[in-house]
Amino acid sequence: MVSNDSAADISGVLRREATAYPRLVDELAAAFGSASNEETSNGDTHPSVATGLLDLPSPSYVPEDLAAALNQVIRGGKILFQLHHTFVISIGPSHVVKVALSLDPDHVDNTQYLATHVPELPIPHCLGVLRSGQRTYLFMSRASGTTLESVWPELSTTQKISVQEQLNSLFRLLRTQAADDSESDVRLGSFVSGLCKDIRRAHRISSGTLHTEAEFNDFILQHPNKTVTPWVKMIRCSMKDDHRIVRTHGDLHPRNTMVNLKTHESPPMQGEVIQTEMKVIRVSSIIDWEAAGWYPESWEFVKAVSMIDTRGPLSDWIEFLPYDAIGYFPMEFSIDRLLDQWLG
Numbered sequence: 001m002v003s004n005d006s007a008a009d010i011s012g013v014l015r016r017e018a019t020a021y022p023r024l025v026d027e028l029a030a031a032f033g034s035a036s037n038e039e040t041s042n043g044d045t046h047p048s049v050a051t052g053l054l055d056l057p058s059p060s061y062v063p064e065d066l067a068a069a070l071n072q073v074i075r076g077g078k079i080l081f082q083l084h085h086t087f088v089i090s091i092g093p094s095h096v097v098k099v100a101l102s103l104d105p106d107h108v109d110n111t112q113y114l115a116t117h118v119p120e121l122p123i124p125h126c127l128g129v130l131r132s133g134q135r136t137y138l139f140m141s142r143a144s145g146t147t148l149e150s151v152w153p154e155l156s157t158t159q160k161i162s163v164q165e166q167l168n169s170l171f172r173l174l175r176t177q178a179a180d181d182s183e184s185d186v187r188l189g190s191f192v193s194g195l196c197k198d199i200r201r202a203h204r205i206s207s208g209t210l211h212t213e214a215e216f217n218d219f220i221l222q223h224p225n226k227t228v229t230p231w232v233k234m235i236r237c238s239m240k241d242d243h244r245i246v247r248t249h250g251d252l253h254p255r256n257t258m259v260n261l262k263t264h265e266s267p268p269m270q271g272e273v274i275q276t277e278m279k280v281i282r283v284s285s286i287i288d289w290e291a292a293g294w295y296p297e298s299w300e301f302v303k304a305v306s307m308i309d310t311r312g313p314l315s316d317w318i319e320f321l322p323y324d325a326i327g328y329f330p331m332e333f334s335i336d337r338l339l340d341q342w343l344g
């Protein structure tokens with residue numbers, strides 16, 4: 001536990017998620033009831049990741065035989081994602097576990113908030129949170145399909161437009177309700193913690209709750225090792241403080257969009273004999289909501305564009321962002337780029 005960082009303190013999450021253990025146990029026991037405590041027959045294990053993963057301290061919630069079964073399926077599971085000491089491992093067709101040395105509680109809180117307030121939004125659902133030693137385990141439902149990032153280079157223009165239209169619908173749904181700036185209790189940042197963050201720049205997190213866009217812009221300009229110069233003050237004067245405050249994902253990127261590709265047989269047109277086949281692409285889920293919250297309406301655009309690699313396989317992603325839903329804010333993006341030169 002990091003005592004001086006409120007955003008890193010997951011004690012509240014663990015206490016709340018204790019009520020989810022029975023559901024977690026029931027679902028995983030049903031899915032993996034036949035698993036044994038033996039190694040997988042094909043030897044496909046991940047000892048550096050999974051050995052001793054679930055030395056669970058609460059046998060009243062998770063019986064020893066279920067803990068052994070969980071250890072088994074995690075060892076034999078497929079690593080779907082890996083970054084530094086964070087792993088996402090499949091534990092069957094319908095579940096995954098995210099294993100990390102630290103867990104951002106906003107990941108859990110934001111998904112639960114959205115499941116309650118925007119239930120139509122396709123997102124993974126949290127089943128429970130367990131801690132063993134220094135590791136934290138977030139059990140979630142598994143989004144179907146593959147990441148948009150992995151298939152993007154092979155998609156046709158028609159398929160990319162289809163993805164754009166679907167994302168427009170989903171982000172319009174996300175933004176259905178906007179915060180009312182006339183209310184005294186309006187706060188920016190994560191839906192539950194109320195803390196603002198910029199995960200692009202050394203994972204900066206606000207020290208307290210911010211209530212206006214002006215306060216948010218001041219937060220964006222902060223750097224622990226730098227003094228605000230007249231040049232930076234000039235940039236601050238050009239930043240707008242009157243955007244609408246809307247629900248925001250905060251990390252709109254093809255790696256956080258899950259899609260399914262299915263073959264569709266189109267009926268022949270009059271006079272045609274041979275049927276043609278095409279792949280229909282469907283957005284199945286939006287994942288990774290730890291950076292989400294109430295933010296200025298321009299923030300989604302600025303964050304999404306700033307993370308595009310202009311020379312890689314996703315270089316044309318900028319042409320297919322869901323602009324109808326998230327808007328178009330080139331001036332705000334340009335100012336953000338100027339700030340990058342100072343913030344580093």
